[in-house]
Amino acid sequence: MREDWQEAQVAVRVAGLSKSYGRLSALSGVSFEVQTGGVFAYLGPNGAGKTTTINILAGLLPRDAGEVAICGLDVSESPVAVKSRIGVVTDSSNLYPELRCRRNLVYLGELYGLGASERRSRAGQLLEQFGLAEQADRPFGSLSRGMKRRLTIAAALVHDPEVLFLDEPTTGLDVPSARSLRQLVKQVARDRTTVFLTTHNLAEAETLADEVAILIRGRIVARGTVDELHGRVGGARSVAVRFSADVSPEKAKASCPSVRQAGRQEGMLHLEVAGLHSAILELSDLARHEGLQIEDLLCAPPSLEDTFVNILDRNDRAGEGGE
């Protein structure tokens, strides 16, 4: 069954999707396609419509207009068939607290129609893969937050779904747990499962995503690979500089026309610049003019966070202009 739709190379197809809650428009004309395999990051500020999109894709919410197909199947026409091919991890760890970890996985295997021996072996395999084999006989409610999150993701994979929806998978986790979870997500994607990821952690999206879509106020405003998005915001780059004496971010911004944004972090000025060459010349002029020396200079491509903020700013400005 996997092969049929994989030939088409489109795991998720959304066209002209709209949804309103009363007078509030949550999604208006959202369209995108997610290619089979890999990780698709669906980003946006709070209230942008990310969770509404996932709820519609998962068959939890009806849509007002548009088309939604997963693995070639329309979500409204074949909800049960679609649900058997997707796994969904919501932003909360919602397994049965009173049931043991293994029993949780076996029960979900029953609900997804796995045979008795298959669900037992799948549960064992997932407990191993997610580093929870030693916790197999503990009630889910007694696990740490990181372990709960891992088991919740494992539970969404119990039926080997073709598309996995992950809503804020690492929110609230400590650094080692979040890192370990990201490794697991990468592994899941390597195992041919398409991952649809929403997250507020843009560094996480940058690490994991093959493709990114940015949703603002219910509309997709940018879409492409991380590099393509960087290109669309004008090739801005990040520069970190340390002078021999203190220079304020305001002074740097006022003296250097190439600097778009300036801030201070750990004793260094962090600048987002329009052009690297002109920025370095301007910073050299500033140092000479102030009688200072440049002690340290680091150049880096912009992060996804820089690009995201840039796109948000542009969108806000466009919105204000339009209003």
Place this chain on the structure above:
Amino acid sequence: MSQFLRVLCISRKDVESYYGKPPLVTWGLLFPAVLILAVYLKDRAGYLAVAPGIIGMTLLFGNTSMAAIVITFEKRTGTLERLLLAPLSTQTIVLGKALSAAAYGIATSVVLAIGLVAFLNMPLASPGVFVLGLLLGAGTFSLLGIIASVAVKEVFEAMTLMNFFRFPLLFVSGVFMPLAEMPWWLGPVAYLSPLTHVVELIRIGVHGGSALGPIWIPMSSAALFLVAACLVAPRVFRKCATPA
């Protein structure tokens, strides 16, 4: 695996998680047993007139409450959403939840009946009709509990909502007062209550006779209420259980 087998999976899990726990089992047995024993000690001959009503009342309160508690608890923990995300039809989820609550009500009532027969010499003229009454009543009342709780967030909201129909049903259904002794204007209202027909079936099971006339009247009426609840509950669930 068919949707029917998944109904059984949901029910078995709920019995394991909730209904098989000692506090619920003892509540389901002790509440009616204590009431019946109190009436028995006062009037050893007359307690049999009230016992079927108390069993029916326990089914109504036990099943609606337990179904509502499970639904609101699972809404709060997010596990109800997990069922909605699984490849299950709405009917499968609703029937799975109702079946476990109904099994709880039937099991406690049967154990209670065995105790009454063994220790208080309660007759059981038609055991089949007695069990049929339990089946139809437990199914209907469990579905009513699901209907009342799926739209609310907290258990107390569900209880408040259900008390709007449970206490009036108790009043009009001949639980404590034989239908023949009711005021003339309350008689027709009694026929509109599912509890009336369930209590009547239990009464026939115990005594072998009915105040409602031939056995097919309470039997078909109770069955109709169950069918209506089966049709309404999935619709209400579909409308109210999905996230806003």
